[in-house]
Amino acid sequence: MTVFLGTDSPQRRPQTAAVTPGPRPVQQHRAGRLERRGVDLVPPPQRRSSPREFLWIWHSAQFSFGTVVLGALPIVFGLSWWATVSAVLLGLLLGTLIFAPLVCFGKRTGTNDPISSGAHFGVRGRVLGNLITVLVAIGFFAIAIWTGATAMLVAGQRLLGTPTGEAALAVAMSLLAAVVAAVAVYGHDILLATYKLMTVIGAVVLVALLVVLAPQFDPGYTGGSYVLGDFWRTWLLTVSFAATLPISYSTFQGDYSRYLTPHVGDRAAIAWNGVAMYSSSAVALLVGAYVTTVLPDPTQAWVSGVAAVVPAWFAAVVVLFGLVGTVPQGALCLYAAGLSANSVFWRASRAVTTLAVSLLGVVALYLGAIVYDAVDSLSAFVLMLLVVISPWSAIMLVGLVSHRGRYEPLELHTFAVPGRRGRYWYTHGVNPRAFGAFLAAVALGVLFVDNPLYTGPLATLTGGVDLSWLVSFTSAAVLFAALEGRRARRPRLSSQSQGNTR
Numbered sequence: 001m002t003v004f005l006g007t008d009s010p011q012r013r014p015q016t017a018a019v020t021p022g023p024r025p026v027q028q029h030r031a032g033r034l035e036r037r038g039v040d041l042v043p044p045p046q047r048r049s050s051p052r053e054f055l056w057i058w059h060s061a062q063f064s065f066g067t068v069v070l071g072a073l074p075i076v077f078g079l080s081w082w083a084t085v086s087a088v089l090l091g092l093l094l095g096t097l098i099f100a101p102l103v104c105f106g107k108r109t110g111t112n113d114p115i116s117s118g119a120h121f122g123v124r125g126r127v128l129g130n131l132i133t134v135l136v137a138i139g140f141f142a143i144a145i146w147t148g149a150t151a152m153l154v155a156g157q158r159l160l161g162t163p164t165g166e167a168a169l170a171v172a173m174s175l176l177a178a179v180v181a182a183v184a185v186y187g188h189d190i191l192l193a194t195y196k197l198m199t200v201i202g203a204v205v206l207v208a209l210l211v212v213l214a215p216q217f218d219p220g221y222t223g224g225s226y227v228l229g230d231f232w233r234t235w236l237l238t239v240s241f242a243a244t245l246p247i248s249y250s251t252f253q254g255d256y257s258r259y260l261t262p263h264v265g266d267r268a269a270i271a272w273n274g275v276a277m278y279s280s281s282a283v284a285l286l287v288g289a290y291v292t293t294v295l296p297d298p299t300q301a302w303v304s305g306v307a308a309v310v311p312a313w314f315a316a317v318v319v320l321f322g323l324v325g326t327v328p329q330g331a332l333c334l335y336a337a338g339l340s341a342n343s344v345f346w347r348a349s350r351a352v353t354t355l356a357v358s359l360l361g362v363v364a365l366y367l368g369a370i371v372y373d374a375v376d377s378l379s380a381f382v383l384m385l386l387v388v389i390s391p392w393s394a395i396m397l398v399g400l401v402s403h404r405g406r407y408e409p410l411e412l413h414t415f416a417v418p419g420r421r422g423r424y425w426y427t428h429g430v431n432p433r434a435f436g437a438f439l440a441a442v443a444l445g446v447l448f449v450d451n452p453l454y455t456g457p458l459a460t461l462t463g464g465v466d467l468s469w470l471v472s473f474t475s476a477a478v479l480f481a482a483l484e485g486r487r488a489r490r491p492r493l494s495s496q497s498q499g500n501t502r
Contacts, residue, residue: 035187038342038350041409042110042258049259051272053192054103057256058249058273060195060328062280063202065151065321066144067329069302070245071288074238076298079231080223084289087235091242092281098393098473099246099253100274104400106254107269109409112339113254117392118412120399121438123422124429128438130340132388133251134357137337139382140248141330142365145180147303148326149173154307155318166370173365176326181358183327184334185351188259191331198328205321206287209306212314216294224298228464237465242285244386244469246277250393252336266405334358380453386469387449391441391476395434398477402484437479445472 061067074084105116114129121128149172156162183194210217226234253273260269292298295305307315338354345353368374411423426432448468450459456468 033189034185034351035189036349036351037188038346038353039112039115039339041413044110044262047110047259047261049192049256049261051103051260051264051269053195053256054253054273054276056192056195056199057332058276059280059283060198060202061249061332062284062329063199063206064144064284064325064329065147065303066140066326067245067281067284068206068288068291069147071285071290072292072298072302073241074285075221075223075289075292076227077234077238078224078226079234079238081219081221081289081293083223083231083235084238085286087238088242088285088289089282091239092246092278092285094239095243095246096274096278096281098243098390098397099250099277100270101397101400102250102393103253103257103269103273104266104405105396106257107260107264107266108405109254109407109412110258111254111409111412112258112336112343113251113396114340115343115412116254116407117396118424119403119407120395120431121434122426122430123412123424125426125431125435127344128435129251129392130343132385132392133340134337136248136251136382136385136389137333137340138357138361138364139385141180141333141337141361142368143382144326144330144333145173145176145361145365146369148176148322148330151303151307151322152176152319154304155315155322158307158312159315159319170366170370173369174362176323176330177358177362177365179323180327180330181334181355183331184338184358185354187335187350187354188256191335194331195328198324202321202325202328205317205325206283208314208317209310210287210290212310213291213294216309217290218293221293233463233465240465240467240470242281244383245281245285247386247389247393247469248382249277250389251340252332255336255339334361337361377453380451383451384449384453387445387472388442390445390469390473391438394441394473394476395438395480398480398484399434402481433483434480437476437483440479441472441476444475445469447471 071088074087079087102113105113109116109119114126114133116126117129118124118126149169152172153162153164153168157164162168183190228234228237257269257273288302291306292302294309295302296309297305307318310318334354334357337357338350341353341357342348342350345356348356368377408423424431445468447456447458448462448466448471449456450462450464450466450468459466
């Protein structure tokens with residue numbers, strides 16, 4: 001059975017013919033209008049976004065409790081305030097250098113990143129990108145909803161004496177999940193409008209949090225007992241941890257870069273994308289660390305600790321932020337997962353597939369938070385996925401260089417049949433060089449994993465610092481570059497190849 005993975009064309013054609021998505025009538029961008037486009041090619045006249053919009057996209061996603069709470073980890077690891085600042089800033093820089101250039105794919109191909117990956121993994125092999133996106137998105141969605149709902153309940157209990165048990169948590173999570181799913185289903189335009197509003201609200205709340213706790217904050221905070229026994233290994237652990245935050249978004253950015261106006265150059269797109277991710281992540285993590293230094297016990301539940309140390313009146317702000325601050329990050333995840341699901345279940349609309357993955361995310365949320373009380377394990381699982389995301393990113397970056405940034409967008413949407421297999425067909429729709437490098441890199445990376453769920457047999461070589469993502473990224477890049485260098489011939493490019501080199 002031949003499987004088609006690509007178009008969302010309103011007119012379905014028989015599965016015995018090659019299919020490429022044709023241009024759709026130009027849609028006016030209006031917040032509130034349901035986005036009917038799936039993963040099909042966005043025609044140049046309909047690409048109207050500015051790279052500056054990444055400032056709204058990434059800041060709104062990071063200005064949520066789901067990300068801010070991660071800033072507690074360096075302090076829990078035992079680092080001082082200034083050691084935390086240096087480790088976080090360096091780690092984010094390393095992660096952003098990997099993350100930022102991936103923006104070129106959506107910009108050049110007019111579609112999302114998993115579909116774009118077909119240029120290097122094959123038109124069938126791109127299913128790997130779809131799977132990665134869905135798993136990561138559902139995991140982060142569940143964590144974001146749980147964190148936001150918990151913040152609402154804890155602050156509400158202090159402010160109004162409302163209950164905080166499992167029943168109340170279930171109700172709060174249902175409310176948040178419904179709002180997030182609605183925004184994601186409506187799609188691109190309402191997402192951008194939401195991002196802009198929530199960035200402003202999130203920034204105000206975080207600044208207010210800093211001001212409220214300023215009398216208790218001590219920049220000379222010296223930290224505690226090092227989790228790995230000494231300073232440098234603990235500091236390197238924090239650098240590695242911080243680097244993973246930008247990388248975890250690697251498969252999401254094409255959802256927005258596919259709408260960039262054609263005249264935008266690569267350098268501008270990469271710069272705005274990188275600056276937005278770096279600055280938003282730095283603010284979120286450092287605010288989380290700042291708050292943690294004033295908690296009586298840094299190892300206690302972060303949300304409960306915050307609700308206990310802020311003035312009673314500020315608890316109302318925490319409730320509001322738990323509600324609205326969760327929407328951008330959760331919606332961003334569901335939107336990405338819905339697009340990826342749409343490329344597989346192409347007969348359904350993007351709205352339907354987004355609703356379906358939303359329901360799947362709610363199931364994962366309730367199993368992790370209510371049934372098994374295993375949110376920490378869910379977080380560790382999502383971080384383990386970085387061993388998969390990193391080599392995928394490495395292969396995409398090496399491919400971008402080896403192809404000189406030139407792609408045939410329509411070929412990424414071609415339905416391969418006997419006699420019409422397309423430019424990115426490779427071997428039965430899969431590029432064996434890419435998959436060979438990917439699988440070898442994942443296998444090697446798994447050996448170095450060190451987290452609560454699993455410890456690899458070679459993890460002791462790094463002294464407790466989980467470098468599995470770095471091992472898998474580096475090995476994939478080296479292997480794929482070597483294999484690409486030995487291939488018999490490069491894909492022949494036509495004069496219609498897209499991409500500028502500015």
